[in-house]
Amino acid sequence: xxxxxxxxxxxxxxxxxxxxxxxxxxxxxxxxxxxxxxxxxxxxxxxxxxxxxxxxxxxxxxxxxxxxxxxxxxxxxxxxxxxxxxxxxxxxxxxxxxxxxxxxxxxxxxxxxxxxxxxxxxxxxxxxxxxxxxxxxxxxxxxxxxxxxxxxxxxxxxxxxxxxxxxxxxxxxxxxxxxxxxxxxxxxxxxxxxxxxxxxxxxxxxxxxx
Amino acid sequence: xxxxxxxxxxxxxxxxxxxxxxxxxxxxxxxxxxxxxxxxxxxxxxxxxxxxxxxxxxxxxxxxxxxxxxxxxxxxxxxxxxxxxxxxxxxxxxxxxxxxxxxxxxxxxxxxxxxxxxxxxxxxxxxxxxxxxxxxxxxxxxxxxxxxxxxxxxxxxxxxxxxxxxxxxxxxxxxxxxxxxxxxxxxxxxxxxxxxxxxxxxxxxxxxxxxxxxxxxxxxxxxxxxxxxxxxxxxxxxxxxxxxxxxxxxxxxxxxxxxxxxxxxxxxxxxxxxxxxxxxxxxxxxxxxxxxxxxxxxxxxxxxxxxxxxxxxxxxxxxxxxxxxxxxxxxxxxxxxxxxxxxxxxxxxxxxxxxxxxxxxxxxxxxxxxxxxxxxxxxxxxxxxxxxxxxxxxxxxxxxxxxxxxxxxxxxxxxxxxxxxxxxxxxxxxxxxxxxxxxxxxxxxxxxxxxxxxxxxxxxxxxxxxxxxxx
Numbered sequence: 001x002x003x004x005x006x007x008x009x010x011x012x013x014x015x016x017x018x019x020x021x022x023x024x025x026x027x028x029x030x031x032x033x034x035x036x037x038x039x040x041x042x043x044x045x046x047x048x049x050x051x052x053x054x055x056x057x058x059x060x061x062x063x064x065x066x067x068x069x070x071x072x073x074x075x076x077x078x079x080x081x082x083x084x085x086x087x088x089x090x091x092x093x094x095x096x097x098x099x100x101x102x103x104x105x106x107x108x109x110x111x112x113x114x115x116x117x118x119x120x121x122x123x124x125x126x127x128x129x130x131x132x133x134x135x136x137x138x139x140x141x142x143x144x145x146x147x148x149x150x151x152x153x154x155x156x157x158x159x160x161x162x163x164x165x166x167x168x169x170x171x172x173x174x175x176x177x178x179x180x181x182x183x184x185x186x187x188x189x190x191x192x193x194x195x196x197x198x199x200x201x202x203x204x205x206x207x208x209x210x
Numbered sequence: 211x212x213x214x215x216x217x218x219x220x221x222x223x224x225x226x227x228x229x230x231x232x233x234x235x236x237x238x239x240x241x242x243x244x245x246x247x248x249x250x251x252x253x254x255x256x257x258x259x260x261x262x263x264x265x266x267x268x269x270x271x272x273x274x275x276x277x278x279x280x281x282x283x284x285x286x287x288x289x290x291x292x293x294x295x296x297x298x299x300x301x302x303x304x305x306x307x308x309x310x311x312x313x314x315x316x317x318x319x320x321x322x323x324x325x326x327x328x329x330x331x332x333x334x335x336x337x338x339x340x341x342x343x344x345x346x347x348x349x350x351x352x353x354x355x356x357x358x359x360x361x362x363x364x365x366x367x368x369x370x371x372x373x374x375x376x377x378x379x380x381x382x383x384x385x386x387x388x389x390x391x392x393x394x395x396x397x398x399x400x401x402x403x404x405x406x407x408x409x410x411x412x413x414x415x416x417x418x419x420x421x422x423x424x425x426x427x428x429x430x431x432x433x434x435x436x437x438x439x440x441x442x443x444x445x446x447x448x449x450x451x452x453x454x455x456x457x458x459x460x461x462x463x464x465x466x467x468x469x470x471x472x473x474x475x476x477x478x479x480x481x482x483x484x485x486x487x488x489x490x491x492x493x494x495x496x497x498x499x500x501x502x503x504x505x506x507x508x509x510x511x512x513x514x515x516x517x518x519x520x521x522x523x524x525x526x527x528x529x530x531x532x533x534x535x536x537x538x539x540x541x542x543x544x545x546x547x548x549x550x551x552x553x554x555x556x557x558x559x560x561x562x563x564x565x566x567x568x569x570x571x572x573x574x575x576x577x578x579x580x581x582x583x584x585x586x587x588x589x590x591x592x593x594x595x596x597x598x599x600x601x602x603x604x605x606x607x608x609x610x611x612x613x614x615x616x617x618x619x620x621x622x623x624x625x626x627x628x629x630x631x632x633x634x635x636x637x638x639x640x641x642x643x644x645x646x647x648x649x650x651x652x653x654x655x656x657x658x659x660x661x662x663x664x665x666x667x668x669x670x671x672x673x674x675x676x677x678x679x680x681x
Contacts, residue, residue, distance in 0.1 A: 010366050010450075014360050016374055020457055024379040024556040025415070027461040031477050035409050036402060060397075064325035066263020072547055078469035080620040083628050094404025099329055102408055104467065106547040107248065109632045123612070131251070136636050138247070138643075140254035151607035157393050165391070165401065 026184040046092035050167050051193070053177035054184065057155045058193025061186050062101070065142065070107035073197070085114035088196065093201050095169045108139055113198030123191045145187040152182035216362075218291045222304040224578050226284025229312055231571060233276025234564075235661055238654045240269040243410035245647040249640070259323040267334040268320045273559065274332060274422060275343075275408035276315045281567050282426040285574070286354060286373040289433045293370060294361025302497065303353045309538070310346035326396040328627045330411050332418045333387055337340045337398040340388040349380045372429025375457045379421040383461070387414035400426070405473045411543050412464040419555075420460035423563050428495060431519065434570050435502055444501035448494055455491020459484050466537035469546065492530035499523045514587075514594050525561025529554065544620065549639065549646075550612025557605045560653055565597065568660060573663045582674045585666035593656040600653030607645035617640050628641070 009016040051059060062068070075081055077088035089112055094100055118126075123132065127145055131139035156177040163169045181189065247253045247262045254261040287304065291297055298304050314422050317339050321327075327334040335343065353375060358370060387410050390398035399406050436443055443449055465473065465481030503510060510516050532554050536545050545551060576584055620640060621629040651673060 009371065011364060013355055013366070016358075016366060016371060017355060020371075020375050020378050021382070023454065024375065024457050024461055025382060026588050028382070031462075031465075031480055032386075032409060032413050035474070035477060036406050040405065059304075063329045064259075064327060065261075066266060066327065068328075068329050069263050069266045074313065074471050076543075076546070078470060078543060078620070080622060082630060083622070083626075084619070088474045091405050092472070093472065097404040097407065099400035099402070100404050100407040100411070101329060102471065104331060104547065104551070134633060136633050136640070138249070138636070140247075140251060140263070141256050142258075142261075143256055144258045148567055154397060158397070158399065161393050161399050165399065166404070167493070187244075193508040 040091050040095065042092055043095060046095050046199040048093055048096050050096050050162070050169055050173075051196060052171070053111060053155050053159065053180040054189050055193045055196045056158060056177075057150055057152075057181045057184070058191070058196075059101075060154070060158070061145070061190045062193060065145075068101045068103045070103075070105060071114045072103040072106050072110045074102040075110055075112045082111075085110040086127035087201065090201075096162070097142070098162060098167075108137075111194070111197055113202065115195050115199040115202075120191055120195065123194060124187060127187055127190070139155040142187075145184060145190060148186045150181050150184050150186060150189060152178040152180075155181050216291075216295050216297060217476050218577055218676045219298040219301055219304065220288070220290075222298070222301065222308055223284050223288045224307055226287070227309075227574060227578060228279050229409070230277050230280035230284060230567070231575075233272050233280060233315065234567060235657055237269055237277050238650070240265060240272055240659055242647065242650040242654050244269055245650045249643045249647055252381060258325075258485050262274070263324060263379065263646065264323045265329060268319045270332055270585075271315065271334065272602070273316065274418060275311075277567065278422050278426070278563060279311065281570065282373070282376060282422070282430060283311070283350060285430045285434070285570060286370075286376075286426075287357075288574070288578075289367070289369045289430070290354060290357050290361075293367035293433070294358060294363050294427065296360045296362055299353055299356035299360055303349055307346055307350045307353060308347070311343055314342045314346060321396065323364070327391070328388075328390065328400065330387065330400065332413050333384070333411070333414055334387075337388075337395050338396070340390070342383075344385055344388075347377070347384065351377045351381060351392070355423035357437065364585065366448065367433070368443065368453070369429040369433040369599070371453050372425050372432065372456075375453065376421045376426035376429065377458070378426025379417055379425070381463060383417045384413045387411060405471075407472055408468055408471065409465065409477065412467040415467060416464035417461055419558070420456070420463070421463070423558060424460070425456050427566050428452070429571060431499060431522070431566055433517075434573055435499055435519050438513070438519060438569065438573055439503055439506045441502060441505045441672050444498050444505060449499040452491055452495035452498060455488070455494065459488040459491065463488055463533075463537070466542070467537060467661050469537070469542040482537050485534045487513070489530060489534040493527060496523050496527040496530065499526075514590050515569045515572050515679045517594060518565045518572075518597075522562050522565035522569065525565065526558055529558035529562055532557065543615035545612060548612040548616045548619075549608045550616060550643075551607045553608025553612055556608070558598075560601045560604060564601075564653070568593070568597065568657075570665060571660060576667055576671070579668045580673050580676060581671035583667075583671060585663050585670060589659050589663040596656030596659065600649050600651070600656060601644055604653060605648030605649075607642040607649060611639035611646070614642075618655060635645055 009019050075085045075088045082088055126133045127142045129141045130139040156174050159169045159174045159177055213470050298449050318335050326336045389401045392398045461482050462484035466485045469478050499522050535541050615635040616628040618635045623629050
């Protein structure tokens with residue numbers, strides 16, 4: 001046996017574990033935990049509005065179809081990016097985004113401010129077969145979204161969890177959720193979600209102009 | 211160094227290595243399918259389960275958690291026994307880790323096509339699998355460190371520090387990133403929202419790169435490069451700097467994925483500055499490995515395993531230079547969200563991790579099964595060239611596609627309007643997407659050759675005593 005006294009990390013497992021943990025986790029203490037534990041400044045002034053039950057069901061479809069693997073939702077405050085995708089994203093825009101859907105790859109365009117840019121009809125055609133409207137598109141077709149309907153089982157529970165996390169859903173919103181969603185086509189819910197994107201944060205500047 | 215008295219526990223190591231081999235094959239095949247889908251969208255087959263969005267996490271999970279974690283756990287259990295001249299702390303625990311981890315990866319690749327995903331990159335698993343993975347990782351940590359405590363060698367060999375860094379950091383950040391509230395059996399919500407969620411996600415995201423794909427592989431290589439090269443590590447002192455540089459700086463760089471986003475600027479700047487600093491220990495480590503490899507030039511001329519390690523280190527140096535570069539605001543403005551990032555990841559994943567893993571498979575499998583030699587040197591050579599062609603086609607095509615589309619996205623005419631539509635950029639990069647597919651196909655064909663060669667080695671080569679094995 002050998003002594004654990006006056007050893008360094010090359011001789012003592014205890015020192016190896018403790019020093020590695022401390023050095024490795026320093027970043028967590030300095031900027032991860034403070035960011036996570038604090039409320040973003042101006043939280044109350046956020047323009048973000050919680051999604052309706054149908055839009056939220058649409059967001060679930062967006063996630064479970066993996067749309068975020070090819071589309072971003074983060075407009076950077078750069079001239080060319082604002083010209084292409086609209087108003088730059090701000091910290092307070094996403095306070096109800098559990099989880100964030102910023103993505104990391106623009107195989108397709110950014111969708112932050114997609115809402116009301118195209119008609120529902122256009123979205124239907126595009127989701128059914130993207131190449132009918134954009135011939136060069138490599139996006140998959142989503143015909144099953146026009147066959148499958150929603151049961152509405154999950155959306156109320158999702159809203160309850162979001163309520164506990166701080167999203168201002170009323171108990172009435174939650175009790176009405178199932179009725180709004182049940183029996184709707186998945187495409188309807190997804191399009192409702194897509195049409196909501198960026199609409200909430202868009203309103204204030206318009207008012208200011210008036 | 212090796213004492214005859216110790217009977218090493220190698221059966222579980224064999225299982226981990228076979229699992230790793232299976233997942234590198236499956237994970238990269240799925241990768242090629244995805245690459246093909248981005249050129250021929252008809253290959254989505256109008257199938258809910260097979261379309262790109264559902265298939266993509268199967269590829270990343272298959273490669274990262276299937277291939278890389280399995281080869282790291284397998285080799286760590288091999289290295290910790292041999293460098294400590296002891297057997298494992300507890301064999302049942304080793305089997306528990308093996309089966310829980312395989313179950314977690316299999317459940318992942320079944321549930322992703324079914325649409326069960328948290329959407330968090332490299333952590334898409336829903337909550338029941340997260341719990342399974344966390345339990346498996348904790349048990350692995352206990353197994354590894356308890357075995358390290360049993361060692362009969364006073365000094366803890368450098369590889370074990372890196373394996374320790376991999377275990378500790380991955381365990382902590384994995385758990386913190388995956389804190390979520392279950393909504394139903396296969397759905398949960400992250401407890402973080404918006405910018406906070408993004409910060410935690412990329413703290414994890416870059417440490418999957420930093421501690422699974424980098425620190426773990428470095429640990430593996432410090433042992434196996436010396437073995438294959440038959441020379442000691444060039445500078446053991448430099449490896450200390452390498453280790454603390456990696457552990458000290460890697461966990462800080464995650465927010466370079468969030469430059470120009472809506473996270474607070476000071477947090478973006480930490481990611482940028484730390485990425486630039488990280489260049490130094492990374493190249494110190496690359497230099498160390500390169501000097502070790504070239505200390506046996508005679509063997510480097512003829513031995514294809516050593517050549518694989520040589521090029522792995524070259525790609526490590528390339529990727530760890532490109533990384534800090536991409537973290538600079540100006541480069542990030544062009545490259546963010548583009549194909550360049552995918553190319554950068556793959557010069558690391560195919561060039562560095564892939565080549566290192568390949569060489570380790572070729573070295574370790576004949577030894578674990580005590581076979582005289584590799585079945586075919588010709589196939590090994592062919593694999594070497596396939597792998598090179600594959601990586602080169604892959605990263606060059608995505609440099610062109612990524613930098614090209616990055617510039618097209620930001621180009622404006624004199625009157626300040628955008629010069630190209632999004633569709634213009636898709637049409638521009640389309641042929642390069644085909645070249646990328648081709649590159650991936652070459653790489654995977656090479657993996658196929660390796661799997662066949664190693665299968666033949668184990669099934670046809672005579673069993674010999676360990677000392678007589680040569681590859």
